Amino acid sequence: MSSNSSSIADRLLDIQAQLPPHVTLVAVSKTKPAHAITEALAAGQLDFGENRVQELVEKAERLANERIKWHHIGHLQTNKVKFIIPHVHLVHAVDSQRLLEEINRRSIQMNQTTDVLLQMHIAQESTKYGWSDEEMEQFMDGNPLPQYPSVRVRGLMGMATFTDDHQQVASEFKKLKATYDRWKESHPEWDTLSMGMSGDWQLAVDAGSTMVRIGSSIFGER
Numbered sequence: 163m164s165s166n167s168s169s170i171a172d173r174l175l176d177i178q179a180q181l182p183p184h185v186t187l188v189a190v191s192k193t194k195p196a197h198a199i200t201e202a203l204a205a206g207q208l209d210f211g212e213n214r215v216q217e218l219v220e221k222a223e224r225l226a227n228e229r230i231k232w233h234h235i236g237h238l239q240t241n242k243v244k245f246i247i248p249h250v251h252l253v254h255a256v257d258s259q260r261l262l263e264e265i266n267r268r269s270i271q272m273n274q275t276t277d278v279l280l281q282m283h284i285a286q287e288s289t290k291y292g293w294s295d296e297e298m299e300q301f302m303d304g305n306p307l308p309q310y311p312s313v314r315v316r317g318l319m320g321m322a323t324f325t326d327d328h329q330q331v332a333s334e335f336k337k338l339k340a341t342y343d344r345w346k347e348s349h350p351e352w353d354t355l356s357m358g359m360s361g362d363w364q365l366a367v368d369a370g371s372t373m374v375r376i377g378s379s380i381f382g383e384r
């Protein structure tokens with residue numbers, strides 16, 4: 163996926179040049195060493211994604227750079243929420259009411275507001291986390307978000323099926339965009355639709371993504 167002759171900076175700039183200006187690039191640095199992040203930083207990249215709490219916290223403390231925006235992008239266990247709150251810019255994968263409650267509780271304790279996305283289940287694989295349309299419908303019925311005053315929901319996140327079938331992936335992204343647009347009508351403050359990874363970000367952007375999470379195409383295979 164990544165050619166050996168190009169640098170992290172080259173690959174970042176190449177992707178940035180293809181992204182419309184309203185799409186934020188989150189460079190997914192999971193499993194990669196701190197010096198890879200430093201290299202990306204030097205190329206102007208400030209948004210970084212990690213999927214392990216301990217790794218995110220270690221890197222945040224080690225790099226100690228106020229300009230870095232740390233994104234937690236994977237499944238988050240409720241018992242790890244307290245560790246991540248002081249460091250995280252955006253939690254992408256809130257997939258249950260219990261997690262939302264815990265993020266709110268810990269945010270209140272730490273006297274801050276935490277930005278999050280709700281993760282929708284859009285893929286065919288049954289292993290991926292996230293709300294179904296029906297579960298989202300049930301949850302949102304009755305306007306629950308004001309019950310979590312220290313959490314600011316900014317929009318939705320989703321992962322498409324891991325397949326070469328572009329039509330399938332495109333249709334999953336379009337469906338997520340339609341769900342996002344629908345809930346955004348009653349939540350005009352929503353501004354973020356996180357979808358698209360190394361293998362499918364062009365399809366996601368075409369479908370209306372505002373934030374892509376790209377790892378291996380920038381940092382090389384894991």
Ligand SMILES: *Cc1c(COP(=O)(O)O)cnc(C)c1O
Binds near residue numbers: 235360378
């Ligand atoms: C690892 C990961 C990515 C990035 O995957 P690549 O294929 O390396 O771009 C994006 N989103 C989530 C949730 C991930 O866990």
